Amino acid sequence: MPSSSIPPSSSSPTVTTVLGPVPVHRIGLTDAHNHVWINPPAGVAPGAPVLNDYEASLRELLLFHQAGGSALLDFQPYGCGRDARILQKLARESGVHLIACTGFHLRKYYPPESPLWELSAGAACDLFVREITRGTEETLSEKDATPAQAGFIKAACEATLEASPRHLFEAAASAARQTGAMVAVHTEKGASAERIVDFFQRQGLPPGRLMLCHIDKRPDPGLHQELARAGVLLEYDTFFRPQYHPEERLWPLLEAMGKADLLGSIALATDLADLSMWASTGKGPGLASLPSLIRARLLQRGFNPAGVQAMLGENVLQRLAG
Numbered sequence: 604m605p606s607s608s609i610p611p612s613s614s615s616p617t618v619t620t621v622l623g624p625v626p627v628h629r630i631g632l633t634d635a636h637n638h639v640w641i642n643p644p645a646g647v648a649p650g651a652p653v654l655n656d657y658e659a660s661l662r663e664l665l666l667f668h669q670a671g672g673s674a675l676l677d678f679q680p681y682g683c684g685r686d687a688r689i690l691q692k693l694a695r696e697s698g699v700h701l702i703a704c705t706g707f708h709l710r711k712y713y714p715p716e717s718p719l720w721e722l723s724a725g726a727a728c729d730l731f732v733r734e735i736t737r738g739t740e741e742t743l744s745e746k747d748a749t750p751a752q753a754g755f756i757k758a759a760c761e762a763t764l765e766a767s768p769r770h771l772f773e774a775a776a777s778a779a780r781q782t783g784a785m786v787a788v789h790t791e792k793g794a795s796a797e798r799i800v801d802f803f804q805r806q807g808l809p810p811g812r813l814m815l816c817h818i819d820k821r822p823d824p825g826l827h828q829e830l831a832r833a834g835v836l837l838e839y840d841t842f843f844r845p846q847y848h849p850e851e852r853l854w855p856l857l858e859a860m861g862k863a864d865l866l867g868s869i870a871l872a873t874d875l876a877d878l879s880m881w882a883s884t885g886k887g888p889g890l891a892s893l894p895s896l897i898r899a900r901l902l903q904r905g906f907n908p909a910g911v912q913a914m915l916g917e918n919v920l921q922r923l924a925g
């Protein structure tokens with residue numbers, strides 16, 4: 604039975620997309636970490652990713668949709684290039700459910716005078732809560748715009764947790780406690796993973812509310828199994844990053860997690876914040892590779908279909924829905 608024929612019920616859990624809440628059962632294959640729009644503000648150091656060609660983003664999302672992609676988490680928060688008005692237009696025109704984030708990225712992606720970094724923990728928490736419950740800053744400040752609410756909280760860990768802004772981490776934890784939103788933590792190649800989980804636990808946020816990003820860059824199966832058993836959602840995205848040797852690291856890691864019966868703790872993504880890696884603009888595999896190439900290869904390698912479906916959407920959607 605196609606999922607769309609299941610009648611919606613008022614108790615059905617929903618995910619907050621930029622076009623409003625959508626019942627989980629209406630969403631299919633989901634990319635757990637990507638970028639479809641980044642327009643860095645003036646003053647950001649050169650070298651930051653730029654994705655500000657609307658037609659290219661739309662074409663790329665249409666390819667994703669045609670290949671069977673249903674939803675995508677966009678990982679650019681407020682103040683470092685997000686524009687939720689554009690995310691709304693892209694979602695409407697592509698048919699892809701886009702889920703925006705609040706929270707914060709690495710310091711280097713903001714102009715030196717960015718107000719976010721001067722906020723107190725309380726004020727930052729208020730901002731994150733407002734973006735989740737009422738709407739993102741750019742859609743709230745515009746009179747005619749329909750507010751686009753954020754669907755999760757991003758927190759970016761610098762090279763270590765100690766080098767990261769503690770007040771913003773506290774704000775993320777407190778906003779998650781207040782709203783029930785998932786916290787997705789950017790890690791630098793998995794650094795401080797154990798300490799991050801410990802930090803949030805001390806702040807009253809159980810591991811089941813956390814997703815650790817780019818953690819396959821630290822492909823230690825023992826660590827992954829320990830984090831998964833604690834309830835953390837592990838996001839893997841190095842499929843097309845030769846420098847991380849996906850054949851020797853990512854694929855064996857996936858197999859080890861499958862053998863340990865832990866596919867329910869993995870969320871897959873391609874994180875292609877680079878036009879040259881898109882199919883519509885470069886020679887890249889593009890966003891469509893997740894529903895096509897990667898999905899096919901998982902099945903070919905003998906991963907059970909239920910586990911594949913879980914890694915390609917269900918696991919992250921369940922956490923987003925709280």
Ligand SMILES: [Zn+2]
Pocket residue numbers: 636637638678874876
């Ligand atoms: Zn990213």
